[in-house]
Structures are given as structure tokens and as C-alpha cells.
Amino acid sequence: xxxxxxxxxxxxxxxxxxxxxxxxxxxxxxxxxxxxxxxxxxxxxxxxxxxxxxxxxxxxxxxxxxxxxxxxxxxxxxxxxxxxxxxxxxxxxxxxxxxxxxxxxxxxxxxxxxxxxxxxxxxxxxxxxxxxxxxxxxxxxxxxxxxxxxxxxxxxxxxxxxxxxxxxxxxxxxxxxxx
Amino acid sequence: xxxxxxxxxxxxxxxxxxxxxxxxxxxxxxxxxxxxxxxxxxxxxxxxxxxxxxxxxxxxxxxxxxxxxxxxxxxxxxxxxxxxxxxxxxxxxxxxxxxxxxxxxxxxxxxxxxxxxxxxxxxxxxxxxxxxxxxxxxxxxxxxxxxxxxxxxxxxxxxxxxxxxxxxxxxxxxxxxxxxxxxxxxxxxxxxxxxxxxxxxxxxxxxxxxxxxxxxxxxxxxxxxxxxxxxxxxxxxxx
Amino acid sequence: xxxxxxxxxxxxxxxxxxxxxxxxxxxxxxxxxxxxxxxxxxxxxxxxxxxxxxxxxxxxxxxxxxxxxxxxxxxxxxxxxxxxxxxxxxxxxxxxxxxxxxxxxxxxxxxxxxxxxxxxxxxxxxxxxxxxxxxxxxxxxxxxxxxxxxxxxxxxxxxxxxxxxxxxxxxxxxxxxxxxxxxxxx
Numbered sequence: 001x002x003x004x005x006x007x008x009x010x011x012x013x014x015x016x017x018x019x020x021x022x023x024x025x026x027x028x029x030x031x032x033x034x035x036x037x038x039x040x041x042x043x044x045x046x047x048x049x050x051x052x053x054x055x056x057x058x059x060x061x062x063x064x065x066x067x068x069x070x071x072x073x074x075x076x077x078x079x080x081x082x083x084x085x086x087x088x089x090x091x092x093x094x095x096x097x098x099x100x101x102x103x104x105x106x107x108x109x110x111x112x113x114x115x116x117x118x119x120x121x122x123x124x125x126x127x128x129x130x131x132x133x134x135x136x137x138x139x140x141x142x143x144x145x146x147x148x149x150x151x152x153x154x155x156x157x158x159x160x161x162x163x164x165x166x167x168x169x170x171x172x173x174x175x176x177x178x179x
Numbered sequence: 180x181x182x183x184x185x186x187x188x189x190x191x192x193x194x195x196x197x198x199x200x201x202x203x204x205x206x207x208x209x210x211x212x213x214x215x216x217x218x219x220x221x222x223x224x225x226x227x228x229x230x231x232x233x234x235x236x237x238x239x240x241x242x243x244x245x246x247x248x249x250x251x252x253x254x255x256x257x258x259x260x261x262x263x264x265x266x267x268x269x270x271x272x273x274x275x276x277x278x279x280x281x282x283x284x285x286x287x288x289x290x291x292x293x294x295x296x297x298x299x300x301x302x303x304x305x306x307x308x309x310x311x312x313x314x315x316x317x318x319x320x321x322x323x324x325x326x327x328x329x330x331x332x333x334x335x336x337x338x339x340x341x342x343x344x345x346x347x348x349x350x351x352x353x354x355x356x357x358x359x360x361x362x363x364x365x366x367x368x369x370x371x372x373x374x375x376x377x378x379x380x381x382x383x384x385x386x387x388x389x390x391x392x393x394x395x396x397x398x399x400x401x402x403x404x405x406x407x408x409x410x411x412x413x414x415x416x417x418x
Numbered sequence: 419x420x421x422x423x424x425x426x427x428x429x430x431x432x433x434x435x436x437x438x439x440x441x442x443x444x445x446x447x448x449x450x451x452x453x454x455x456x457x458x459x460x461x462x463x464x465x466x467x468x469x470x471x472x473x474x475x476x477x478x479x480x481x482x483x484x485x486x487x488x489x490x491x492x493x494x495x496x497x498x499x500x501x502x503x504x505x506x507x508x509x510x511x512x513x514x515x516x517x518x519x520x521x522x523x524x525x526x527x528x529x530x531x532x533x534x535x536x537x538x539x540x541x542x543x544x545x546x547x548x549x550x551x552x553x554x555x556x557x558x559x560x561x562x563x564x565x566x567x568x569x570x571x572x573x574x575x576x577x578x579x580x581x582x583x584x585x586x587x588x589x590x591x592x593x594x595x596x597x598x599x600x601x602x603x604x
Contacts, residue, residue: 002473006582008598012424050420050421102562138506150504153558
């Protein structure tokens with residue numbers, strides 16, 4: 001058994017702020033929780049570099065748009081949301097990048113009840129609830145300029161904004177695991 | 180399609196879907212190590228979910244009254260493999276006329292390689308296994324290339340398809356506390372509670388969907404629609 | 419407006435585990451000639467070596483008793499895209515803690531690969547003359563644990579990342595995997 005830890009690092013890749021469509025598919029109560037399908041507003045989310053860097057990891061930095069996608073989420077009765085997301089992105093120079101990932105959102109103590117109940121709601125216009133979200137995306141592309149991204153298991157740290165128990169928006173920073 | 184027996188399995192007709200499909204991302208695809216991934220979405224405006232008359236589908240399961248509604252949304256990040264097989268992996272959300280939503284996840288395959296040409300290869304290379312392997316590989320790779328170039332599928336604009344489907348349909352709120360007051364959920368999650376029982380069978384057996392997928396001629400990867408009959412599978416009852 | 423600052427990020431150490439592996443199957447993916455796949459699982463009767471432990475000797479992590487035990491079950495699939503210097507992981511693992519709690523997870527990940535990977539896969543099980551007798555690769559996984567245990571219920575809320583090493587013996591098949599697991603936090 002080891003007594004030291006392996007090296008670990010997170011290499012920043014890009015960020016995005018996603019607005020969600022008001023159209024939601026609230027399938028309802030399934031065993032384990034409530035199934036809700038949430039969709040990103042197509043062609044409205046920008047991928048950007050927080051530090052405005054033009055390159056990273058020896059390659060061009062990722063900047064572009066999310067063309068569309070959705071989260072087929074399960075809001076579990078143990079107060080966590082399990083995300084199941086598929087996204088399609090296009091860089092400003094025309095490369096298509098497909099992403100799929102699972103993630104977790106903690107709604108806090110009695111979060112399930114607050115999200116699903118008629119009242120009280122989770123978050124308000126005056127005081128939105130900001131929840132922490134963690135995701136683990138992988139990416140797929142055929143464009144040789146961005147092929148480097150496929151070798152990484154990535155991790156994303158995010159925040160979602162909830163108003164009246166509806167997720168309105170999310171913001172994420174995406175990193176590549178390295179060590 | 181009537182109730183039929185496949186060995187020890189019974190398949191019962193449940194409902195049908197006809198839906199228009201449109202290619203997303205301007206038909207661009209991602210050609211990766213395993214093939215080309217393309218994205219298509221179901222057009223809710225041109226979709227229909229219905230149950231065929233009993234006269235056409237005599238085998239009906241007790242407790243199933245049919246499904247009438249629309250495809251609310253759905254899509255597929257399908258993979259066209261380098262060996263000419265379309266590997267489907269998609270989702271659908273169905274909305275019944277009562278407003279009940281049902282999710283479906285499906286997987287399936289469509290073989291784009293002309294079976295007649297494969298049969299000819301077997302005949303031509305009857306005693307030459309190495310030649311046969313090479314011939315089959317060439318046909319499979321050609322099917323991929325031709326489809327990516329938008330060549331019509333040997334004039335076939337419809338192909339048969341079979342999908343494996345798993346449904347998720349809502350039910351009354353589940354609770355671990357017997358007798359718990361269930362009036363607390365927001366109305367939108369339980370608005371159709373009185374109709375949930377109609378669709379509970381969708382969650383209680385595996386399904387296959389059989390039908391056809393149609394293509395636009397001369398349109399690269401131009402999937403245009405699907406028509407499917409959904410059949411629930413169950414073990415044959417002991418006699 | 420686009421942010422100009424990164425969100426907070428943190429990795430908190432949870433536990434480590436070691437796994438001796440055997441190769442179950444080595445096959446070509448039906449997707450075409452550009453994939454090669456191998457399936458590995460926990461070596462039989464190896465639970466004694468497949469330890470789950472705290473490498474830092476801590477008794478508590480994140481305010482809860484540190485997780486210790488052994489790997490009960492594990493299997494993983496490794497896909498090697500030809501022409502690419504990496505491999506993709508998909509796996510499942512079941513951990514049994516010393517207290518008898520079961521933690522199960524499905525994970526995805528990647529192996530940091532070099533040119534010699536392609537030589538190994540192109541030649542199947544045959545050893546390649548340039549292949550060193552034993553070498554390590556870096557491995558990265560992401561997962562969530564689920565459990566029915568009330569004692570470990572706190573783990574269910576965590577998104578976990580694993581930094582590890584997979585060592586390969588001759589003829590180029592994974593013989594051992596070792597990971598440090600962290601939870602993502604902000």
C-alpha cells in the first residue's frame with residue numbers, strides 16, 4: 001500500500017455560461033425521484049477562455065458556441081440531482097465537438113422537497129439559489145486541430161441558478177485531468 | 180401486427196409512431212476512430228403516436244388501452260460505423276393526449292450493406308476465405324463511403340429497422356413512509372396522476388420497435404423519417 | 419457577460435485502492451479496423467491484495483470516517499483507437515468497506531499512452547522487441563459512488579476523480595491498477 005499520493009493536476013480548457021429554455025419536459029415521478037428533461041437554448045451559449053488566452057496546452061484555445069443539447073436529469077429523493085447530458089458544440093473556426101457527461105448537483109438539505117413542492121420554492125427572483133454542480137465530460141471530434149481534447153478525461157466545476165425551483169442558467173469551467 | 184410467439188417469448192403490440200426527422204448541425208458529422216457521428220432530431224410538429232385498430236392487432240395486453248399523442252422531442256447522436264452499420268442510440272419523449280409524458284431510450288442497428296452483394300461475394304469466393312474476407316471488407320467500407328458522399332442507397336429510400344427500447348413513465352410519487360401525505364408535490368409533476376395507470380405497462384417489460392427509416396435521396400446522410408410499431412416482450416405463459 | 423475569473427475548485431482526498439488485473443478478452447471492436455479493445459477484471463482470489471486504504475493514514479476524511487476495505491469486484495474495458503496516443507476506459511467497481519458497506523460505481527476515463535501502445539495492440543498478444551519488460555501509464559477516471567449504506571451516504575453527493583497508474587507486464591497486458599480518489603469541491 002502506498003503512503004504517498006500520485007501527482008494530480010487540472011488543466012484549464014474553457015468556460016461557458018448556458019441559458020436554459022423555459023421549455024422543460026417534466027416527466028414526473030419515477031422510482032428514485034423525478035425525471036426532468038432540460039434543454040439549452042440553441043446557438044446562444046458561448047465557449048470562452050476566462051483569461052482570454054488564445055492558446056493552451058500547445059494548441060488553439062477553444063472558443064465557440066453550443067449548438068444544442070439537453071440534460072436528462074433525475075432529481076433524486078435523497079436531495080441530489082444526477083445529470084445526464086449530451087451537447088454539441090461548434091468552434092468559431094468550424095470544428096464540431098460532441099460532449100457527453102454525467103454529473104451531480106446537490107440541492108441541499110430537503111432539496112428534493114423544495115424543488116418539487118408547490119411551496120416553498122427553491123430560490124426566488126430576489127434571492128436565487130445558487131447550487132454547485134460537478135461534471136465529468138468527455139469530448140469527441142474529427143477536427144485534427146482539436147483532436148488533442150479526446151485524450152483527456154475532463155472535469156467541470158459549475159454553478160446553477162435556480163429560481164422558483166426552476167433551473168434557469170448554469171456556468172462551468174472545464175479542466176483536463178493531468179498528472 | 181398481431182400477437183406472435185418467438186420461441187418462449189410473446190410480443191404484444193402496444194402502439195405506433197410516425198415522425199419526421201431532420202438532420203442537425205447542417206448535416207456536419209464528426210468522423211472519429213469508429214466512424215461518423217451525425218445528429219438528427221425528431222420533428223414534433225410532424226409526428227404522430229397512435230394505436231392501430233384492434234382488428235389489425237388482435238393481441239392486446241390486459242390493462243393496456245393504447246397510446247394517442249405526439250412525439251414531444253427526441254434525437255439521436257447516431258454513429259455510422261466504418262463497416263457500414265448505422266448504430267442508433269437515441270431518446271424520445273412522448274406526450275399522450277391526456278398530457279402524460281413518457282421517456283424512451285433506444286438502441287438499434289441498420290445495415291447499409293446490400294445483402295445481395297454480400298451473397299454474391301460468398302458465391303464468388305466460395306473456396307477462397309481470404310478473398311471473401313477482403314471482398315466483404317471492401318463492400319462494408321464502400322457502404323460507409325457512399326453514404327458519406329450522399330450517394331443514394333442503391334435506390335433504396337427506406338430501410339427496415341429494429342430497435343431495443345426502454346421506457347420511463349411517471350407514476351404516483353413513491354415514498355418510503357407508508358401513509359405519508361402526498362399532497363406536497365407541485366401540480367405540474369402530478370397533474371396527470373389520474374392517467375398514469377394507463378402507461379404503467381411501458382415500464383414493466385422490455386420493448387422492441389420494428390419498422391422503417393426513410394432517407395432523402397441525394398442528401399448526404401439525409402434521414403427524413405421513421406415509422407415504428409412498438410411491441411412489448413414477455414415470457415410465454417406456461418400452458 | 420463572460421466571466422473573467424475562474425470559479426473556485428478544489429479536490430479533497432478520499433481514499434486509494436490497488437487492484438491486480440487479469441485480461442479477460444482481447445478483441446477488435448466491430449466498429450471497424452481502427453479500434454482494439456481489451457477487457458480486464460480483478461484477478462480472481464485477489465481481494466486480499468485489492469486494498470482500499472487511506473494513503474495519508476488519516477482516520478477521517480471530510481468529517482466522516484475514512485473509507486477502508488477491499489475491492490470486491492472490478493471490470494474494465496480499454497479501447498485503443500489506432501493512430502491516437504491514448505486509450506479510453508470504461509469500468510465498474512464494487513468496494514466493500516471494513517464495516518461491510520458496499521459502494522458501487524461506474525467510471526469513464528483515459529490512459530495516457532505513447533507510441534508503444536500501438537505496437538502492442540497491432541501485434542495482439544505478441545511481445546514486441548522494443549517493449550520494456552514492465553512499464554507504468556498514467557490513468558484518470560471520473561465516477562460517482564452509490565450505496566445503500568447510511569454510514570457512507572455522504573459519498574453519494576460527491577463527484578469523484580481518480581488519479582492513478584496502470585502498470586503493464588509482458589506481453590503488454592495490464593497487471594495492476596492503483597488510484598487515488600478525490601471528491602470535487604468548490
